[in-house]
Amino acid sequence: MTFMNRLAMTIVLCGWVAVPASAQELTPRWEVIEMAQGVDLHAEEMKTLLEQVRPKEWIQDGAPDAYVTQHEEMMRDIGHLSLSAQDMTRNPAGLKAVVDTFLWVDRLSSMISSLEHGVRRYQNAAVAELLVAARDRNNTESEKLKGYLRQLAVAREAEMEIADSEAQRCRAELANQGR
Numbered sequence: 001m002t003f004m005n006r007l008a009m010t011i012v013l014c015g016w017v018a019v020p021a022s023a024q025e026l027t028p029r030w031e032v033i034e035m036a037q038g039v040d041l042h043a044e045e046m047k048t049l050l051e052q053v054r055p056k057e058w059i060q061d062g063a064p065d066a067y068v069t070q071h072e073e074m075m076r077d078i079g080h081l082s083l084s085a086q087d088m089t090r091n092p093a094g095l096k097a098v099v100d101t102f103l104w105v106d107r108l109s110s111m112i113s114s115l116e117h118g119v120r121r122y123q124n125a126a127v128a129e130l131l132v133a134a135r136d137r138n139n140t141e142s143e144k145l146k147g148y149l150r151q152l153a154v155a156r157e158a159e160m161e162i163a164d165s166e167a168q169r170c171r172a173e174l175a176n177q178g179r
Contacts, residue, residue, distance in 0.1 A: 026151050032092035035148070039101060039141055040085035046108070046134050047078045049127075053115065058122035067118045074111050080104050095152055102145040109138040 027035075055067035081104035088097040112135040120128035 026093070026155055027148050029092050032148060033089050035141075035144055036085045036088035036092065036097075036101065039105065039145075040082050040089070042134075042137055042141065043078050043082040043085060046112075046138075047075070049130055049134060050074055050078065052127055053119055053123065053131075055115075055118060055122075058118060061122050063118060063122045067115065067122075070111060070115055074108065074115065077104060077108055077111070081108060093152065095156060098145065098149050098152055102142065102149055105138055105142045105145060109135055109142060112138065 026032075050071065053071055055063065055071045058067060059065065081101065084097060084100035084104055088094070088101045091097050112131050116128050116131040116135065119131055
């Protein structure tokens with residue numbers, strides 16, 4: 001067996017050994033998929049709730065135009081959240097999908113707080129309470145995503161350390177063969 005074949009075999013075997021070790025620390029795939037599906041479902045529920053909010057009508061009562069802009073942004077952001085949650089469902093171990101989903105959830109949570117004050121003042125206290133409940137659910141989802149994101153980062157970092165260690169070992173072996 002040539003050195004390159006041994007090197008390839010070593011890297012492949014190290015990769016196979018590293019994956020189960022890091023996978024044991026990660027939330028199971030089915031739970032992550034379930035989490036992502038829950039985020040997507042919640043996004044649809046929030047969209048339905050936000051469709052009841054009518055900030056354009058508040059302007060006649062003295063509300064700032066910023067509420068209209070914020071509402072429009074939130075409607076767009078919910079679409080982005082839904083797409084990232086669907087991406088996370090397809091690729092639960094994908095760092096990009098998890099980060100995107102976390103960031104969209106976090107952004108919407110902060111925007112809900114602001115919009116909730118406008119809804120309470122210019123529209124309806126009951127709808128404002130529904131927004132508070134949606135924000136609380138977003139915060140719960142955000143914490144779950146944050147925990148999984150940490151797990152994923154630790155697993156990826158461990159994989160990179162193994163790859164770096166193996167690369168250093170291979171470089172040393174190649175350097176010694178040349179002598």
